[in-house]
Amino acid sequence: MSKLGITASQTVGPFLTIALKADGQEYIVPETVEGALKLSGRVYDGEGQVVPDAVIEIWQANIFGKYDHPEDTSDFEIINDFSGFGRSCTDKDGHFFFITLKPGRVPGRGNTLQAPHVSVNVFARGMLKQQVTRIYFSDEVKANTEDSVLNSIDDDSARNTLIAQRKEGNDGILEYTFDIHLQGKMETVFFDV
Amino acid sequence: MSEPLEYSRKSKNDHPPARYEGYKSTVHRSPQRKPIKIEHTLTEVTGPLFKNEKIDAGESDLSIVDGQEAQGQRIYVSGKVLDEDGKPVPNTLIEIWQCNAAGRYKHAVDQHPAPLDPNFTGKGRIVSNEKGEYKFTTIKPGAYPWGNHYNAWRPAHIHFSLFGPAFATRLITQMYFPDDPLFAFDPIFNSISDEAVRKRMISKFDLDTTEPDFALSFKFDFVLRGREATPFEGQD
Ligand SMILES: [Fe+2]
Numbered sequence: 309m310s311k312l313g314i315t316a317s318q319t320v321g322p323f324l325t326i327a328l329k330a331d332g333q334e335y336i337v338p339e340t341v342e343g344a345l346k347l348s349g350r351v352y353d354g355e356g357q358v359v360p361d362a363v364i365e366i367w368q369a370n371i372f373g374k375y376d377h378p379e380d381t382s383d384f385e386i387i388n389d390f391s392g393f394g395r396s397c398t399d400k401d402g403h404f405f406f407i408t409l410k411p412g413r414v415p416g417r418g419n420t421l422q423a424p425h426v427s428v429n430v431f432a433r434g435m436l437k438q439q440v441t442r443i444y445f446s447d448e449v450k451a452n453t454e455d456s457v458l459n460s461i462d463d464d465s466a467r468n469t470l471i472a473q474r475k476e477g478n479d480g481i482l483e484y485t486f487d488i489h490l491q492g493k494m495e496t497v498f499f500d501v
Numbered sequence: 502m503s504e505p506l507e508y509s510r511k512s513k514n515d516h517p518p519a520r521y522e523g524y525k526s527t528v529h530r531s532p533q534r535k536p537i538k539i540e541h542t543l544t545e546v547t548g549p550l551f552k553n554e555k556i557d558a559g560e561s562d563l564s565i566v567d568g569q570e571a572q573g574q575r576i577y578v579s580g581k582v583l584d585e586d587g588k589p590v591p592n593t594l595i596e597i598w599q600c601n602a603a604g605r606y607k608h609a610v611d612q613h614p615a616p617l618d619p620n621f622t623g624k625g626r627i628v629s630n631e632k633g634e635y636k637f638t639t640i641k642p643g644a645y646p647w648g649n650h651y652n653a654w655r656p657a658h659i660h661f662s663l664f665g666p667a668f669a670t671r672l673i674t675q676m677y678f679p680d681d682p683l684f685a686f687d688p689i690f691n692s693i694s695d696e697a698v699r700k701r702m703i704s705k706f707d708l709d710t711t712e713p714d715f716a717l718s719f720k721f722d723f724v725l726r727g728r729e730a731t732p733f734e735g736q737d
Contacts, residue, residue, distance in 0.1 A: 311585040312724045314512040316698050318675040318689060319524075321660065323608040327598035327624040328662065354529035361610075367548055367668045377547035379505065379667075393549035414543050417504055427544050427668050434526030436517040436692050438671065440536070457539055466534075490530045500513075500536040501545045501669050 317437035320363065324431070325397050328363050333395045336368075336408040343371070345482040347443065347472060348405035351398050351432070354491030358402025362432035364488070366394045366406055366443070368425070373412025382415070398432075407481075410445060416456050423451035423458065430488060439498040443486050446473045461497060469496045505546040507729040508669040509585060515698045523688030525649055541669060548668040551594045551628070561627040563599075563639040571621035571640045573602025575716040578676070578704065579636035582629045582663060585727030589633025590670075596662040597625045597637060604643030613645050638716065644683055656683035656690060665725040676721050677703045 320328070337344050347366075351359040369375050369392060374384035376392055392411075396404035408426070416422040426443040444452055452458055452471070461467040472484035488496050519531035539545065564571050582590040600606045600623060603615040607623055621640060629635045642657045658675040665671065677690065681703075684690055693699045701724075710718040 311509075311512070311727065312583060312587055313698060313701055314515050314585060314726060315672060315674055315701060315723045316693050317516045317672060318658075318660075318692075318702070320662075320673050321675075322610050323598060323600075323606040324660075326606060326608055326622070327596045327626075327660070354531075354533075357529075359530070365671075367544075369544075375543060375547040377550060377667075379547050380543055391549060391551075391553070393551075416542050417540055422542065422544070425544070429668075429671055431673055432530060434524070434530035436519065436521060436524065436527060436689070438673065439519070439532060460537060460539075491532055495532055495534055497534070498532050498536045500538045501541065 319433060319436050320431045322361050322433045324361065324363055324433070328395065329397045334404075334406050336391065336394045336406060337389070339407050339481060341409070343409050344407055345410060345484060346405060346407055347426070347484050347486060348403065349472075349486040349488060350402040351404065351430070351488045352402065352490065352492075352494075353434075356492070358398075359432050359490065360398055360400045360402055362398045362402070362404070362430060364396050364398070364404045365429040365431075366408070367427045368392045368408065369411040369414045371409050371412050373414045375414065384412070413451060420456055421451075421454065423448050423455035425455070425457075430490070432490075435490075439490070440501050441488065441496050441498050442470055444471050445484060446471050457499075466497050469494065505541050505543055507541045508546065508667060508726045509729050512585060512726055515693070515695065517692035521688065521692040524692055545669045546667045548666065548670065549664060550592070550666075551664070554594065554628075556626050556628055561625055561635075561637050563621065563623065563625045563637065566620045566622060569620040571601065572618050573621075573640035575638070576641050577636060577638055577710060577712070577716050577718040578659065578721060579634070579710065579718065580720050580722040581633045582635065582665070582723045582725065583633060584665075584725050588727070589629075589631075590665055590725055591629055591631045591633050593629045593666070594664050595627050595629060595635050597659050599623045599639065599642040599659040600645055602640050602643050604645035606645075615643070615645070641678070641717075644681075649688060654683050654686070656681040656687050661723070663723055663725065670725045672723070672725060674702065678719065679703055679706055
């Protein structure tokens with residue numbers, strides 16, 4: 309059967325917040341939930357300038373490693389209040405943040421387990437289509453060494469662009485930092501999915 | 502567990518490149534390294550479905566704010582969300598934003614000296630029905646100038662955001678209107694080199710769904726990525 313041609317992507321442009329910004333969409337869970345963590349960072353362009361007109365979307369499994377979606381047929385439990393989706397529009401300093409829980413491990417291909425990770429879509433003015441990346445966690449050293457996506461990246465400094473760094477020594481909730489560099493020496497690894 | 506069936510790869514070639522010099526802001530916002538291919542896992546074939554999202558029926562009508570009518574040409578924009586195999590994509594969230602009839606966005610960054618309309622916010626949402634259908638009532642957006650190059654104007658367009666069934670089907674695009682004289686001069690539209698693909702972003706005027714004495718009608722179907730093959734091929 310001949311296939312229909314897809315609708316092509318176009319930029320979100322500078323006025324994306326009109327429709328894409330809403331209160332509370334950065335909170336996948338309330339800050340007060342046990343195990344809640346803050347995932348935050350900034351978006352930079354190839355000249356090191358912050359990107360104030362980006363929107364970051366995340367998609368992740370719950371703490372059991374279960375996606376709230378019919379194609380995840382594993383026996384793990386769906387948690388009703390946990391959608392796994394979040395959206396954050398960058399502020400004037402290029403900042404974005406999410407309050408969420410660390411996902412469990414989900415299956416990879418070939419009977420493997422992936423390390424805990426969060427999938428990311430990056431959109432911005434000046435981007436004709438989204439870029440896709442993943443956030444892994446610095447305190448999952450063993451799981452990270454077993455992850456086939458991470459292991460498909462030969463260059464260590466490139467691989468490190470995917471690891472959110474846990475901040476040490478703060479009293480509040482756990483915090484992880486993950487900056488996104490759209491271009492340049494510190495360019496984030498982006499994926500073809 | 503069997504391996505997840507991939508979403509199509511070939512169709513991705515229809516998207517514009519990350520860097521297109523005619524659209525100047527792409528020059529420093531486009532990655533230089535080649536993206537690394539991920540064979541689809543559960544992560545990529547699942548995605549948010551917004552089952553608990555509360556959407557008001559009024560959110561698909563942008564032409565009225567608090568009972569007051571917006572200025573401009575009232576239009577319907579309707580059609581279907583499909584996948585590459587022509588199968589409807591039901592229950593999927595669609596979000597839109599646009600400028601008003603004069604070409605002005607209700608946004609602090611928009612300095613175009615065209616009038617704002619107190620009865621037009623330019624944002625809307627709807628969820629496609631069981632047959633993949635959607636319908637917005639809105640105002641035909643104007644063209645507006647931008648700073649990309651001397652005397653640059655965007656053809657009239659509505660920004661559309663769609664999710665589809667998976668992380669891999671996420672799409673943000675712009676829908677254009679037929680016969681716009683600005684097409685030839687717009688680097689965002691022309692960032693797509695294939696004319697047939699560009700034309701797929703243009704809605705069609707449709708007299709049949711026009712409402713006499715009320716609104717003109719434009720039809721537009723979205724086509725999201727489909728599956729690479731049928732589940733019967735190459736699956737264990
Ligand atoms: Fe626009």
